[in-house]
Every structure is written in structure tokens, then in C-alpha cells.
Amino acid sequence: MYFAGVDLGGTKIAAALVDRGRNVLSRIQVATVPEEGVKAVISRITGSVKALVDDAGIRLQDVAGICVGAPGPVDRDAGTVLDAPNLGWRSVGLAAIVARELGRPTCIENDANAAALAESRLGAGVNSRAMLYITVSTGVGGGLVLDGRLYRGARGGAGEIGHITMVPNGPLCSCGSRGCLEAVASGTAIARRGQELASRPAGRTIAAIAGSGPVTARVVAEAARQGDPTASAILREAFEYLGTAVASALNLLDLDAVVIGGGVSQVGDVLFDTVKQKVAVLAYPPEAAARCRIVPASLGTDAGVLGAACCAVEEYS
Ligand SMILES: [Zn+2]
Known part of the structure; x- marks a missing residue:
């Protein structure tokens, strides 16, 4: 079969x-x-x-x-x-x-x-009982595997963590709402913020790396890697929103694993460290943070x- x-x-x-x-x-x-x-x-x-x-x-x-x-x-x-x-x-x-x-x-x-489901069966979420998967790339998507089964909700739409509201009346999201996690923490959001700042003095490293091309999330990440404080602040702000959303999900669902993948997660430590710091502050009860692994996805594309x-x-x- x-x-x-x-x-x-x-x-x-x-x-x-x-x-x-x-x-x-x-x-x-x-x-x-x-x-x-x-x-x-x-x-x-x-x-x-x-x-x-x-x-x-x-x-x-x-x-x-x-x-x-x-x-x-x-x-x-x-x-x-x-x-x-x-x-x-x-x-x-x-x-x-x-x-x-x-x-x-x-x-x-x-x-x-x-x-x-793949990460829970074959990847970084193996052996977890309550897992949240988040993919951060152009948008922000998610999925839940609870008690070892994909949790789909009433109609198959569960897990859309990208569209929970982080900033009331914030930036417009692809879904038509404002201030969703996707609108403040996706690769698109990081690129937009970089673009906004690239024309100002504080954004000159970002502008220099972008050259004649567009400011992308990759450009902002490269500027941050070179020590540019403006780019680092853009990433930190985005990942603090991500960490806040993860902490909310943890408090709602008593997660034991959060697996984060997608192109933006490739920036590595700066994302995972920021998310973990936020979760350590916001988890309730506080011990819940220590019980939850926050790890990179392992199956890639x-x-x-x-x-x-x-x-x-x-x-x-
Ligand atoms: Zn949205």
C-alpha cells in the first residue's frame, strides 16, 4: 500500500x-x-x-x-x-x-x-504532545499537533497564528485586517520596515547593502549581521512580536514544543533568543517556559x- x-x-x-x-x-x-x-x-x-x-x-x-x-x-x-x-x-x-x-x-x-504534521512525525517535534509549528517567510503560517494529532478546528482552519492581532490599528495585513502577527513579523514586514528606514541616515547601512535592488528581509538580516543597530532593532522588534504570540499560544495550549521554520527563521540565534526571552517573561505559570522546547524546524523545504x-x-x- x-x-x-x-x-x-x-x-x-x-x-x-x-x-x-x-x-x-x-x-x-x-x-x-x-x-x-x-x-x-x-x-x-x-x-x-x-x-x-x-x-x-x-x-x-x-x-x-x-x-x-x-x-x-x-x-x-x-x-x-x-x-x-x-x-x-x-x-x-x-x-x-x-x-x-x-x-x-x-x-x-x-x-x-x-x-x-511532518515536523511532528519526522522532524524537530517528534515525541511532543502539544506542538505549535510556525513558518515565518513572506507570510506567517502555523499548524497545531495536539495529543499527537493534527488539530484542524471545526473546518480545517486552525493554527492561523499569523492572523492574531498584535497591534490594534497597526500595519495592513494581507488578510485585510490590521496589525496581525504577519503584518509585523513576516519577511514582508521586516522588508517594509527596512525600506522605510533606508532613506534616513540611520538606515544607510541597509541602503548600502540593498544597493540598486529592493530592501528585502535578507538585506536587513545581513545589515544586522554586520552590526548595524537599525537593522538589529528592526529584527528584534519583529521577533519580540513573534515571541509574544508564541507565549500567548503557550498559555492557551500548554505547549511542550514550538517548532519554527520558514526562510526568516534562517537568521538563527537572534530570532530564537528573542522569542525565548519573551516567552520566559510572559509564560504562565512561569515554569511553562522551561517545559516548552523552542527549536528550529529540521525538514526545511x-x-x-x-x-x-x-x-x-x-x-x-
Ligand atoms: Zn492578517
């Missing part, structure tokens, strides 16, 4: 075939090219699954089920991708189309939920595809 996981991203589609023990038998990656439309993207998804099956020398009928991890909120029961701006998708009934094309049971999962495969194993075993 085999299972297929597909990670549908804005730029690439990654797919993996696994056995019941979650061992990878074959994998493939293709460009998404969302501008060619929904139909073309879905045919690349089904084509990827067929290629996995061919590579592994098995038959499509030997695949017990498929899970597609998709960006943005999903309606898991309906198998619908509700809103994925970087794909240009709104209300796409993805699971039913893939199931019909391939003749195999298919479910969908939010990509951060899938990554959370593989978390999405492995997570979708783990979801398929758990759904169709």
Missing part, C-alpha cells in the same frame, strides 16, 4: 510517494506556472502523481490515497482551496478533480498544517511535501 503527497506552491509543485512507514520511494518537482490557469496546474499535479507511480514501478491502483497540501485556507470537508492569492485561486474544488482524474481517493490540507504524504498515510491507512 502506497500514499502520495503533493505540495502545491506558487512557484513549484513537489510530490512524493511513500509507504505506510513514511519511507520515500520516489519524488518529483515541477514548476507550477499558475498564470496558465487552474486546469493546467491541476494537470501538472495529476501528472506528477502518475510520474511518481511510474518511477517506483507500481500501479496507480496501489496508491491508497493522495493528499495535496495547498496554500491559504482550505475547506477540508469539501476538498476546496478557498483562497490562494499566489495561485490566483478562489474556491477551487481541487480534491474532487484530482480524485476523478486519477481514480484514487484524494484529500487536501493547508500547507502549514501539513508541514506541522521538504516539510510541505513530506507533510502531505504523512496526511495521506493517516487518512487512508
Whole structure:
């Protein structure tokens, strides 16, 4: 019995075939090219699954089920991708189309939920009972694995820590609200803050590193690495918001592990030290901070595809 996981991203589609023990038998990656439309993207998804099956020398009928991890909120029961701006998708009934094309049971999962499951089964969250996964990159996503199971909430939307309010009336968020964690702590937020300051004297190191290019989170991180106090302050402020959100989640859920991944987490110590300091101050009871591991994700960009495969194993075993 085999299972297929597909990670549908804005730029690439990654797919993996696994056995019941979650061992990878074959994998493939293709460009998404969302501008060619929904139909073309879905045919690349089904084509990827067929290629996995061919590579592994098995038959499509030997695949017990498929899970597609998709960006943005999903309606898991309906198998619908509700809103994925970087794909240009709104209300796409993805699971039913893939199931019909391939003749195999298919479910969908939010990509951060899938990554959370992967980290809890195969990565930095193994052996935790109450784990929060956070991915900090262009946006801020999250997923919860509670009592060893992915916690999806009533409709599959749980874990969206990126959209809890940190600053009432703060900067506009991609979701339309203001002052969400994503609006103050994502790579996009760090870049925006760097851009604002780059034209002032205090931001000259940031401006020099950016050169003729745009100020990105990477530019701000590099300036901080070189000892620039303005860049360091931008990062510290963003990561203090992140730490405050983590502490709130810890107090709500009595977490024993917080796993942080995504491109921005690559800055390393400055993020983890700041988050831990905030949590040490805000955790209730105070001992809760010591009981909770706050650690980097260990699966990198593989978390999405492995997570979708783990979801398929758990759904169709
Ligand atoms: Zn938001």
C-alpha cells in the first residue's frame, strides 16, 4: 500500500510517494506556472502523481490515497482551496478533480498544517504532545499537533497564528485586517520596515547593502549581521512580536514544543533568543517556559511535501 503527497506552491509543485512507514520511494518537482490557469496546474499535479507511480514501478491502483497540501485556507470537508492569492485561486474544488482524474481517493490540507504534521512525525517535534509549528517567510503560517494529532478546528482552519492581532490599528495585513502577527513579523514586514528606514541616515547601512535592488528581509538580516543597530532593532522588534504570540499560544495550549521554520527563521540565534526571552517573561505559570522546547524546524523545504504524504498515510491507512 502506497500514499502520495503533493505540495502545491506558487512557484513549484513537489510530490512524493511513500509507504505506510513514511519511507520515500520516489519524488518529483515541477514548476507550477499558475498564470496558465487552474486546469493546467491541476494537470501538472495529476501528472506528477502518475510520474511518481511510474518511477517506483507500481500501479496507480496501489496508491491508497493522495493528499495535496495547498496554500491559504482550505475547506477540508469539501476538498476546496478557498483562497490562494499566489495561485490566483478562489474556491477551487481541487480534491474532487484530482480524485476523478486519477481514480484514487484524494484529500487536501493547508500547507502549514501539513508541514506541522511532518515536523511532528519526522522532524524537530517528534515525541511532543502539544506542538505549535510556525513558518515565518513572506507570510506567517502555523499548524497545531495536539495529543499527537493534527488539530484542524471545526473546518480545517486552525493554527492561523499569523492572523492574531498584535497591534490594534497597526500595519495592513494581507488578510485585510490590521496589525496581525504577519503584518509585523513576516519577511514582508521586516522588508517594509527596512525600506522605510533606508532613506534616513540611520538606515544607510541597509541602503548600502540593498544597493540598486529592493530592501528585502535578507538585506536587513545581513545589515544586522554586520552590526548595524537599525537593522538589529528592526529584527528584534519583529521577533519580540513573534515571541509574544508564541507565549500567548503557550498559555492557551500548554505547549511542550514550538517548532519554527520558514526562510526568516534562517537568521538563527537572534530570532530564537528573542522569542525565548519573551516567552520566559510572559509564560504562565512561569515554569511553562522551561517545559516548552523552542527549536528550529529540521525538514526545511521538504516539510510541505513530506507533510502531505504523512496526511495521506493517516487518512487512508
Ligand atoms: Zn492578517
